[in-house]
Amino acid sequence: MWKWGCRMFVRLRSCGLTTRTIAGTTPVPLEDLPDSSLIIDRRRAEFTDPDCEARFIAHTLPERNGQLKISLLCAAVFYVVFGATDIATLGPTATAFALVALRVLVALVALGGIYAIRRRPDSIALSNSASSALLVVALAVFMVVCWYQPETLPWNVMSQALILMAVYVNFPNRIHYTVAIGAGSSAVFGAMLAFQGNLRADDLLTLVLLLILANTLGYIAARRFHLGLREQFCSAILLQQMADRDPLTGCHNRRILQKGLLDAELARTRRYGTGLSVILCDIDHFKRINDTHGHAAGDRVLADFAGLLRAMTRETVDRVVRYGGEEFLVVLPQTELAGALALAERIRAAFAASATRIGDGVTASATASFGIACVPAQHPHLPASAEALVGAADAQLYAVKHNGRNGVRGIVLSGVPELVRVAT
Numbered sequence: 001m002w003k004w005g006c007r008m009f010v011r012l013r014s015c016g017l018t019t020r021t022i023a024g025t026t027p028v029p030l031e032d033l034p035d036s037s038l039i040i041d042r043r044r045a046e047f048t049d050p051d052c053e054a055r056f057i058a059h060t061l062p063e064r065n066g067q068l069k070i071s072l073l074c075a076a077v078f079y080v081v082f083g084a085t086d087i088a089t090l091g092p093t094a095t096a097f098a099l100v101a102l103r104v105l106v107a108l109v110a111l112g113g114i115y116a117i118r119r120r121p122d123s124i125a126l127s128n129s130a131s132s133a134l135l136v137v138a139l140a141v142f143m144v145v146c147w148y149q150p151e152t153l154p155w156n157v158m159s160q161a162l163i164l165m166a167v168y169v170n171f172p173n174r175i176h177y178t179v180a181i182g183a184g185s186s187a188v189f190g191a192m193l194a195f196q197g198n199l200r201a202d203d204l205l206t207l208v209l210l211l212i213l214a215n216t217l218g219y220i221a222a223r224r225f226h227l228g229l230r231e232q233f234c235s236a237i238l239l240q241q242m243a244d245r246d247p248l249t250g251c252h253n254r255r256i257l258q259k260g261l262l263d264a265e266l267a268r269t270r271r272y273g274t275g276l277s278v279i280l281c282d283i284d285h286f287k288r289i290n291d292t293h294g295h296a297a298g299d300r301v302l303a304d305f306a307g308l309l310r311a312m313t314r315e316t317v318d319r320v321v322r323y324g325g326e327e328f329l330v331v332l333p334q335t336e337l338a339g340a341l342a343l344a345e346r347i348r349a350a351f352a353a354s355a356t357r358i359g360d361g362v363t364a365s366a367t368a369s370f371g372i373a374c375v376p377a378q379h380p381h382l383p384a385s386a387e388a389l390v391g392a393a394d395a396q397l398y399a400v401k402h403n404g405r406n407g408v409r410g411i412v413l414s415g416v417p418e419l420v421r422v423a424t
C-alpha cells in the first residue's frame with residue numbers, strides 16, 4: 001500500500017504540463033497569461049487570480065483525471081478486498097456481511113466517479129466532486145467498520161494514517177477541501193478512540209499524536225505538490241512568452257502567425273459571419289532615425305511605437321505582431337473596415353504627435369503609414385488565405401508610402417477599394 005502510495009505520488013508530481021493525451025482528451029493549450037496573473041497564494045496553494053487558477057486546472061485536467069481514475073479504481077479494489085478482514089474478525093455474521101456490503105457501496109461510488117469522469121472529461125467541478133464524494137463515503141464507511149470492531153481500533157490507526165496519505169496525495173482536490181476531509185475524519189476517529197478504544201491515557205495520547213502527525217505530513221506533501229505544479233505552470237508560461245514574444249517591443253513575433261493565428265481568425269469569421277481586419281503599419285523613414293541618432297535611439301522609437309499599438313488596441317482580443325524590422329501587423333477580430341480605419345487614424349495621429357526621449361533633453365519624432373484589409377461580415381468567404389489578407393494590407397501600405405507616407409488606407413476584400421484616408 002505504501003509503495004503504491006509513493007508511486008502514485010511520483011506520478012502525480014510529474015503531471016500537469018505535458019502534452020500527453022489521457023483517456024481521449026487533450027490538455028488545453030497554455031494561454032498567453034499576463035505576468036500579473038501568475039501570483040500564487042502560498043497559503044491556499046492556488047493562483048490568486050481565479051481566471052488563471054481555472055486555466056491552470058483546465059490545462060492539467062486530462063492528466064489529473066487520469067490519476068484520479070487510477071486512485072478511484074485502487075480505492076474500489078482495496079475496499080472490497082479488505083472486507084476479508086471484517087469476516088476474519090467478526091466471523092460469518094450478519095454484521096460482517098453488512099460491513100462488506102458497505103464496502104461494496106464505496107466501490108460503486110468509486111466506479112460511478114470513473115464513469116462520470118469518462119463521460120465529462122472536461123468538467124473541473126465533476127473532477128473535484130468525484131474526489132470529495134469518494135473520500136467522504138469511504139471515510140464514513142471506514143468509521144462504521146471501526147465502530148463495529150473496537151478491539152482492532154488501535155491497529156486501525158495505521159489504516160487511517162495510510163488513508164490520510166491517499167486523501168492528501170492521491171486524490172487531487174482543492175487543498176482546503178482535502179484538509180477539511182482529512183482533519184474532520186481524524187477528529188471523528190480520535191473521538192472513537194477516546195470513547196470506544198478502552199485505551200490507557202498514554203496509548204491514547206500516542207495514537208492521537210500519530211493522527212496529527214499523519215495530517216501534518218500529508219498537508220505538507222499536498223501543499224508542496226500543489227505549489228510545485230503551479231510553479232512549473234508559471235515557468236512554462238514564461239518560456240512560452242520568451243519564445244513567442246519579441247524582447248524589444250513585447251509584441252508577438254511571427255511564430256504566432258506560423259502557428260496559424262490568421263487562419264484560425266479567418267475560420268472564425270467564416271463560421272460566425274463576423275468581420276475581421278488587419279492593419280499592416282510601418283514607421284516612415286526609420287533608417288534616417290538610425291542614421292541620425294544611432295541604433296539605440298531607433299530601438300527606443302520602435303519600442304514607443306509598439307507600446308502605442310498595444311495600448312490603443314483591445315488587450316485580450318486584438319493581437320499586435322512584430323512583422324518585420326519596423327513593421328507591425330495588428331489583427332482585429334470582429335472589426336469592420338470603418339472601425340479599423342478609425343483606430344489606425346487615432347494611432348497615426350497619436351504617434352505623429354508624440355516624441356521619444358533618446359537622451360538628455362534630446363527627442364526623436366517619426367510618423368507611420370498604415371494599410372488595412374478587411375473581411376466584411378457580409379462576405380466572410382473572402383479572401384481564400386491568410387497570405388492574401390496580409391498581401392492586400394501590404395498593397396494598401398505600399399500605396400500610402402507611395403503617396404507621401406503618414407497616412408491610412410484600407411480596402412474591403414470584396415474587390416472594391418474604399419475609404420481611403422491619407423494625411424500628409
Ligand SMILES: Nc1nc2c(ncn2[C@@H]2O[C@H](COP(=O)(O)OP(=O)(O)OP(=O)(O)O)[C@@H](O)[C@H]2O)c(=O)[nH]1
Pocket residue numbers: 248282283284285286287288290294295296297298299302324325326401405
Ligand atoms: N534600431 C533598429 N533598427 C532596425 C531594427 N530592425 C530593422 N531596423 C532598421 O530599420 C530600417 C528600415 O529601413 P527601410 O526598410 O529602408 O525603411 P524606412 O527607412 O523606414 O523607409 P520607409 O519604410 O520607406 O518609410 C533599416 O535601416 C533597418 O536596419 C531594430 O530592431 N532596431
